[in-house]
Amino acid sequence: MNLKEKIDHIAVIKRVGECADELGLEAYIVGGFVRDLFLDRPSKDLDFVCVGSGIELATKVAESFDEHVPLSVFKNFGTAMIKLPDWELEFVGARKESYRQDSRKPLVEDGTLQEDQERRDFTINAMAIRVNQSHYGDLIDPFGGIMDLKKKIIRTPMDPDTTFSDDPLRMMRAVRFATQLGFDIEASTFDGLIRNAERLQIISGERIIDELNKIILSEKPSYGFKLLFVSKLLHQFFPEMIDLQGVDSVGDKSHKDNFYHTLQVLDNVCAFTDDLWLRWAAIMHDIAKPATKRFHAKVGWTFHGHEDKGARMTPKIFRRLKLPMDERMKYVQKLVRLHLRPIALVNDKVTDSAVRRLLYEAGDDVDDLMKLCRADVTSKNPVRVKRFLANFDKVEEKIQEVEEKDHVRNFQPPVSGEEIMEIFDLPPSKIVGELKEEIKEAILEGKIENNKQQALEFMFQLAKYKGISKKD
Structure with a gap:
């Protein structure tokens, strides 16, 4: 590969080289950009190392532009950064590092290019390309990074x-x-x-x-x-996932290895989505199986309630792993709790109310839930896989039919708590919540349609039965 030709069209690299020459500094592109250049992967981060002051070089480069460019200097670390529309440039002086046993924060000293390359993590990240005019495009690869890329x-x-x-x-x-x-x-x-x-x-x-x-x-x-x-x-850092590994057997009855099953589900989900949190739902969906595992002589191994326990475990695991404790956690928790529900809807005798309840609970996440359920089919028997996926097709058809008819996805009861208090002159109280809940249940059970008129009529019947009068 002709490196000079590969980088020649990137004007900012030439600019850095010219500024380094003016300051009398050796300067190099290092790290991920060099690696990705050989792998033909896109990269917008340019890391420069110079033998001398990286801050001085960055300042010179920033000043070389006619227009103002943002320069950030981090004196404590001896680094500087320039953000351009198409590139992010980072500058540092070549250095050597030493470490204390109880910390990953290094003690830093000025060093040579070789010492700087020695401190890097992997050979494929330890290559450097010279940007000074006299040796422009020369590769410095002391540890065989190119060979390791090929291997x-x-x-x-x-x-x-x-x-x-x-x-x-x-x-x-x-x-x-x-x-x-x-x-x-x-x-x-x-x-x-x-x-x-x-x-x-x-x-x-x-x-x-x-x-x-x-x-x-x-x-x-x-x-x-x-x-x-x-x-x-x-x-x-993730003992709950480790606990999934292994197979227990009693006589001729054993269960599948839930660790490797989880990894297969994760890979399956990745075929549908690049959403990080749906992928986390795949990781977490069976996390409570070890805690709920029981053996029964007739039926073998069971994991009853693992979906509910897994949902309860989710906040604790997210908190410990420093994952976000916000709507993203609640989304994962919801999918874990509901991941067994759709398969129960396959039966032809399942009522519309069961479908309405799933739509109500899953809301806008019902499509993601179905992706997770499909990914959860990991049998080695292709006939069985085909049958299960066909069943999910039926479930999705049922969901679509009920949704078109009843519009219950994310629905809010047509009569609000504030309206109930106004109509009956009630303060915030338990009875207000009970009325609102019974209206919701009537809609989900199909007793009334999801509209305000029928909800009000039903509410007045309830109120009469409970001895609640409208205000005058």
């Missing part, structure tokens, strides 16, 4: 024990890059993950979950979870 492997440039012990977050990054790129982790590097897995405990939950979410958003996240499981990294 599709993730490998540390230095001893993996040092690399991972210094900054344990790099272990999560190893799995993330392997998953995103479809690479293997080189054997000695993977052994380093296993030896240092417990060091992950010094990393904040926010940093861990950021890497985990990138794994979940990859094309095939099951690969990343298998690497996390085998390396024992997953054990450090």
Whole structure:
């Protein structure tokens, strides 16, 4: 590959090189942009290292534009950033790092380019391209990053024990890059993950979950979870998922391995959506099976109520993993709680009221719920899979019919609590809530239609029965 030609059309790289020459500094593009250049992946982040002051170089580059460009300087870290419409530039001086045993925050000193490359996490991220005019486009690849890209492997440039012990977050990054790129982790590097897995405990939950979410958003996240499981990294922060693994048997009765089933469901969901929270619902849908597992001599293994218990476990797990405790958590919780409901609607004898209740409870998330249910079909028997998916087709037809007729998705009772208080001259009280709830139940049961006139008539009948009078 002719690197000079590959970067020649990117004007801002030439600009940085010219500014570096004016300051008498060696300057290089490093890291992800260089890696992605060889992988032909798009990248808008340009990381520059210079032998000298990165802040000085960034300031010079910012001043070289005719118009104002935003420059952010972080003196404590010796870095600076320039944001352009099409590019984000980061500048740092070459440095070497040393670490304390109880922290991933390095002690930083000025260093050479080689020392800067040695401190980087993986060989494929340790390559540099010179941008000075005299050596423009020269590749500096001291650790064989190009060869590792060709071999599709993730490998540390230095001893993996040092690399991972210094900054344990790099272990999560190893799995993330392997998953995103479809690479293997080189054997000695993977052994380093296993030896240092417990060091992950010094990393904040926010940093861990950021890497985990990138794994979940990859094309095939099951690969990343298998690497996390085998390396024992997953054990450090997600014990509930570890508990899913394994098969218990009594006589000739056994259950499926719910860990690998969950990974298959996750991959299946990924074929339908790139939504992070629907993918999290796939991860969480069977999370309570270990806690609800029981054996009965006649029926074998059961997991009764795992959907309800899983929904109750969701907030605690989200809080501990530093996932958002907002509507996104409630969305996942809802799908976990409802994920068994649609299959119960397959029976031809199921009433419209059962469908109305599902529509009412799922609301706008009913389509996502059906995606999760379809993904949950993981039998190795293709005939069985085909039959189950055909059943879900029937359920969706029923849902569509009832929705077109009754319009109950996300419905609010046609008579509000405020109107009930006004009509009967009532203060906020238990009886107001009871009237509103009975109107809702009458609509869901099909006793009355979902309109205000019938709701009011029904309400007046209820009020008369309860001895409640309209105000004069």
